[in-house]
Structures are given as structure tokens and as C-alpha cells.
Amino acid sequence: MNTLSEPEAGGLDPGLSAIMSERHQLIGVAYRLLGSLADAEDVVQETYARWYAMSPEQQEAINRPGAWLTKVASRICLDLLGSARARRESYVGEWIPEPLPGRPEWINERPGDTTVDPAERITLDESVHMAFLVVLDSMTPAERIAFILHDVFRYSFAEVAEVVGRTPAACRQLASSARRRIRASQAPEATAARRAGIVRDFKRAWEAKDIDALIGLLDPDACAIGDGGGLVNAELRPVEGDGQVARYLVDLISRAPDMTILESTVNAQAGLTVQQEGVTVAVFAFDVTGDRIAHIWAVRNPEKLRPWTARTA
Incomplete structure (x- = not known):
């Protein structure tokens, strides 16, 4: 599998450095959505390919490149999640999310928005626990994306709506439904x-x-x-x-x-x-x-x- 190779830092202008610095968060979003690090890396490579396919003028017109990249990566994940059920039907035996070694550096990376109600937020550490990923896999693609982008990565429901193609109110309901699934599956955890x-x-x-x-x-x-x-x-x-x-x-x-x-x-x-x-x-x-x-x-x-x-x- 090919992964995106980053240019040497010394040859980057500040704008390009800022774009490349989003890579860890993009992998974090895509892994939580897909349950596969290999697929997440492919999604990020495709996301950057779409960014660099635009003209400099088109790139400069985007006020928040990081948010744009996240939305594009999430849309790609949405398409992949839509076809995942068919792929799973041919999978031999049980399917488990791909396990991660150690504590990847992107686990604790967060975008700057802090507007999400703490009662609706799950920590980024928790969102990569295997039990959590297994519950995510039982959700619909739209539920999964609404929950991960809003509750975990703190994007507004208006931004989530742009990804899933529904109204902000509908996305709020999707996240609420996903939240209920998470809570129903949770039992008192050990320290x-x-x-x-x-x-x-x-x-x-x-x-x-x-x-x-x-x-x-x-x-x-x-x-x-x-x-x-x-x-x-x-x-x-x-x-x-x-x-x-x-x-x-x-x-x-x-x-x-x-x-x-x-x-x-x-x-x-x-x-x-x-x-x-x-x-x-x-x-x-x-x-x-x-x-x-x-x-x-x-x-x-x-x-x-x-x-x-x-x-x-």
C-alpha cells in the first residue's frame, strides 16, 4: 500500500506546511470512521490529491483548509462505508477493527473549536478503544460520521451537514442516536x-x-x-x-x-x-x-x- 510522502520541511512555505500538518488529524478521523489504518492512509492520500488538483486561486479561496480537508476525507469515508457492508458479506469469519500499536501521536490531537457541550463529548483516547470501535461499526454510516465529527472532533452540525448531505437538525438527531448506542453498550470500566x-x-x-x-x-x-x-x-x-x-x-x-x-x-x-x-x-x-x-x-x-x-x- 502506498502512503503519502511528505516533502522535506525545509522546502515548504508556511501555507504548505500548515496543509501537511493536518495529515495526523485526517488519519485520526478516517481511522475512527473506517476501523482500518491502511484504509485511512489511502483516504488521506486521496484527500491530498484532490487538494493539489485545485488551482492556487481555488486553494486560496478556502478560508479554513484544515476543515476543508477533513470534510473531503469524511465524504470519501462515507462512500467507503456505504460499500463496506457488501465487502463484509464476502469476508471470511468475524471482522474486527484493525488494532493500533502503542499510543499514536494523533490520538490526542484536537481542532481548536471548543463549542461542544462536555456532556456530549467523548475523549479522543476513548474513541480509539476497541470496544468503542466495535460499537461504531454497528452504526449507520451517517450516524458514525455525525458522531465522530461532532462529539469527538468538535465540528458543528452545520459542518457535519455538508458532509452527510442532511440538515443540521437531522445531523443532531444522528449524533444523538449514536450517543444512545454508545451509552447502551457501556458498563462500568476498570481504571x-x-x-x-x-x-x-x-x-x-x-x-x-x-x-x-x-x-x-x-x-x-x-x-x-x-x-x-x-x-x-x-x-x-x-x-x-x-x-x-x-x-x-x-x-x-x-x-x-x-x-x-x-x-x-x-x-x-x-x-x-x-x-x-x-x-x-x-x-x-x-x-x-x-x-x-x-x-x-x-x-x-x-x-x-x-x-x-x-x-x-
Whole structure:
């Protein structure tokens, strides 16, 4: 996949530097909308291509280039989201958003507008958590865009309306509907430190093949979902129930004794990676509610692990 190469900073005029500095935020918006870093990078490349296709006079007539770029990127995402359902029908097994390593620098980038009611705003850190992205994936494309642009990136509903082609009032309703979905899916979360401790205990119990200890860390209705994309072996359907999940995990590690399990930061939260011969072959994200693990997402599709394999190459 090709990514946009930025000119050397020393050769940029201030206006061009300002345009290129929007790249991180554009990737942040597109990733949250699409759940794929690879697709987000393609969207940003196309967005810049459209900017540079304009004449200098057309560019100068745009008062807020950053907002223009975000709107164009969001429209491209809207088109992609509209065709995503058809693509998913041919996807083998469960589809999970592409996991992010570490804490990407764009997680905490924010545009200057601060007019959004704090009660309607979710933090940028939260908006890349795996559980959050999974709920976003259940929304309609218009709901998703209205919510992300308004509640997360603080764009006005008038600006959102320009992207989705609806009235500001309709966009307000879209964001409200998305907000209700988010709230309905939320349960009391553990603190970051407690979450990290539970994931660490889970790792130790898994390595020890201790089914009872694993069950003690899992919610009785725990659900584990794997994503192999048909390229590697993965369960085609979710594994449900604490006992079933524990036994499945122990069976998995028993069949691959050369697995190395490492603590990692996955989508800005405590997670695990699995390596074989020094190469990352799976990334695990967790939804910890209270003192138990409610959901486990295991991404094995190698196409979704490229940022991780590049780090271990």
C-alpha cells in the first residue's frame, strides 16, 4: 500500500506546511470512521490529491483548509462505508477493527473549536478503544460520521451537514442516536491501572494453562472473537461463556508451545501480543468491566497486523 510522502520541511512555505500538518488529524478521523489504518492512509492520500488538483486561486479561496480537508476525507469515508457492508458479506469469519500499536501521536490531537457541550463529548483516547470501535461499526454510516465529527472532533452540525448531505437538525438527531448506542453498550470500566493488572493476571494464567484462574478473570458471559480473514486459522464464530473461552485459550496455547505472549498497548489500552519466532502473529484487545474481562478480540489477519510486524521485523 502506498502512503503519502511528505516533502522535506525545509522546502515548504508556511501555507504548505500548515496543509501537511493536518495529515495526523485526517488519519485520526478516517481511522475512527473506517476501523482500518491502511484504509485511512489511502483516504488521506486521496484527500491530498484532490487538494493539489485545485488551482492556487481555488486553494486560496478556502478560508479554513484544515476543515476543508477533513470534510473531503469524511465524504470519501462515507462512500467507503456505504460499500463496506457488501465487502463484509464476502469476508471470511468475524471482522474486527484493525488494532493500533502503542499510543499514536494523533490520538490526542484536537481542532481548536471548543463549542461542544462536555456532556456530549467523548475523549479522543476513548474513541480509539476497541470496544468503542466495535460499537461504531454497528452504526449507520451517517450516524458514525455525525458522531465522530461532532462529539469527538468538535465540528458543528452545520459542518457535519455538508458532509452527510442532511440538515443540521437531522445531523443532531444522528449524533444523538449514536450517543444512545454508545451509552447502551457501556458498563462500568476498570481504571487503567486495574485493567493492566487484570490483563497481566490473564497473561500469567494463560501461560500456566490454568483454566480455573482464567475463569476467575472472565465474566460468566465472556465472549472471545477472532479475526483471521480467511488467511490464517481463526474461529469463524464467537466463543461464548467463561468456561468455553478458558478451555479454548488453553487448547490454543497447547497446540502452539512456541508462542510468546507479551504485554502491549493496544488501541491506547492494556492488551497482549502473541509472537512466534519473533514475529507478531496475533493481537489481543480486551473489554474489562469491573474486575472481569467481558470481551476478547483477537486479530490474526496478517493484513491487519502490518504495523505490528513492522515493529518486530
